[in-house]
Amino acid sequence: MQYWLIKSEPFVYSFEELQREGRSVWDGVRNYQARNNLRAMKLGDQALFYHSNEGLAVVGIAKCIKEFFPDPTATDGGDWSAVEFGPVRALARHVTLKEIKAHPDLQNILLIRNGRLSVMPVEEKDFQLILELGAG
């Protein structure tokens, strides 16, 4: 199993909405690195759900419930992909970007090293550590 981190602006699509709806098509990604990450995602892979712009924190866990397929919003003939996510659970407490930046064991996380990437792999130990921080 692979671990990931996915970003969403909460006023566009929040973790609460994912929990309410039960599933969500993750489309509209227009960055090759992020797209390649979507394509590498396997059924059951888990992803930290991060709220960007507002919140600035990991708020929950999602899982891949459908592997990549052509992005239905890619009307320009572009070679883009989408996946589907379902909710796993919310974290007991949010793990903020500030906290992650300040943590000595999380300095190599791509969230910090490449702030603009919206779909990124996360090492298992980092994933587990963030879950621990989120357990409260």
Next chain:
DNA sequence: GCCAACGTTGGC
């Protein structure tokens, strides 16, 4: 609202 970081585009 500003700006840094990064990716993409296009001229040469």
Next chain:
DNA sequence: GCCAACGTTGGC
């Protein structure tokens, strides 16, 4: 193939 210009993302 290089690099300047431009656009976008996202933190502050």
